Amino acid sequence: MMRQIRLIISELIFSVSQRKREKMSVATESQKKFDLKTFFLNRSKKDYVHPYLGGFLLGLVLFAAFFFTGNGLGASGGLNRFIVLVEDAIAPHHVDTTPYLLKMAGGDKNPLDDWVVMVVLGSLVGGFASGWWNGRLKFETNKGPNISNRTRWATALIGGLIMGYGARMARGCTSGLALSGGAVLSVGAWAFMFSVFAGAYAVAYFVRKLWL
């Protein structure tokens, strides 16, 4: 009887200590994972946030922009100013004689001296920081399953070209016109927003091979 009890107790102690040892080994493994190289380079990939949470947070950023500065967000306008900077360096006379470009870089005006340039630079850093923190920094090409990387690159280039042209014609892109103008209830911004969706849905069926 006593022997049996002793046996049970010793087994219990053994299993507890065994578990402890297992736990400890897990702990040391996770400690090992915490070296600098892993922290900086091999961060585990996390899921995207829920779209409603993302929308809410983006809304807070947009609100903060309007609340403190009276201006919304922007992207294509900032890129525009980098292009004009290069044009102004290569062909200043051409810039000074084209009314559209003159407004941004005529004479000794610096095209980068504008709020939207800062927003673009900030968003580059912010996107990178978030990609790194959430383990999503990776050289890869996102594409539909039935096209090659090269096709995807070509369509990205062509799509970008069309998008850039349209954005400047509309005087704003999704961020500067649809989001910002939409939140302050500009009629043009709402007309633009529905046009973007209409344009994309109208063509989506014909280019489905690219994505499906």
Next chain:
Amino acid sequence: MYPFPLTAFTVTSVDNPWTYVVFLVIGFFFGLVLEISGFGNSKKLAAQFYFSDLTVLKVMFGAIVTAMVLLFTGIGLGLVDYNLVYVNTTYLWPMIVGGLIMGVGFIIGGFCPGTSLVSMTTGKIDGFFFVGGVLGGIFLFGETERFYDQWWNVAGYMGRFTLMDWLNLPNGVVVTIIVAMALFMFWGSEQLERIFGKRDLAKEPKLRVAGAAALFAMAVLTIIIGVPSQDQKYSRVIINRTLAGTEVKTPYSADAALAAREMQISPAELFKTIYDQKTILHMIDVRSEADYNLYHIRGAINIPVSQLNSHIKSFLAEAKPNAVYVVMSNDETAATTAWKMLVAESVPNSYILDGGINNWIAAFGKDDPGIKPASTTADDQLRYIFPAALGDRYQSCDPSPIEYEAIEFTPKIQLQMKRDKSGGGCG
């Protein structure tokens, strides 16, 4: 004066480096939120148009309604001056055509400009190519805009035109309609995801229903709060004046500035301002059309006080930091009423012609043949008799800049630099 937006941040320039830091921080969080929402991934963006994953619509409309409800609550409470918030100027046709073109680019390229930046910095190679394309497209537009410059600048131009102006409804009602529409679209997109994306809606967080209810409640709250009246806005106006001989700015309430005669500019100063290349002068004659036809300063436009409110929107839309508005009546009574309306609505650099048209004629029209003093002493009436309604064809309507070259006055006009709108929106 409203506390927000902060005047210190409304003009970005190298002279004011803090604004750069502020916009960098805003940009940082913009990029961060785009990334965590999955907007760096073209597949997720394109899925919007095949109904399997409507993240794009949910995030976009979620952001718009969140910002809108917060902003209009602030406006209703008198925290934010809506007239100083940049509202994208409506150029209807370029916006519709440009939007359709962008839509096509979106589905072919898989990004929009903002998201492609985030995609690029997180190493997505298609993002690199897309950004290259966008830069090319922007360059092409800059080089081809001149071929349809006229169309691009005037087609469907409506100025600062809001949904409230279009529907003729108060702010709060429009905000509530937009929120209701967004909630309906969220519901619709979840149904589409269930059908096309085979998503199990039971797994969606329950919290989203509470969020929707809170959003709707806040929208209804904006109806209840309403908007500040013009009188309330006027009572909050603060005008900073740099007094003669000092460097510091002294704040005045609007009434105090009027009483100190800081806002009334002499006929001589107005005359000199007409020829000042550094300012864009708008002379607004608020008298009756009959008086205006009898005599007015050349270049002045006639907007009777009763019609002024409907013009204020266009002043705001086209306001440049160096625009100066000078209102005038026969004496000062009607002009002062008009001036109060302008400053209440944050029209920058507004002034009154000291002594009105009567004082102008006293200064420049003494030798004008035909103009004779009348015996009337009633307030805000013309104190001169005109042989005919010649409008601005009397000699003194456009005094000779040579004859009055050396005219002296105490300058009152001080540019406030409220906002440079040339860079508004996406640039």
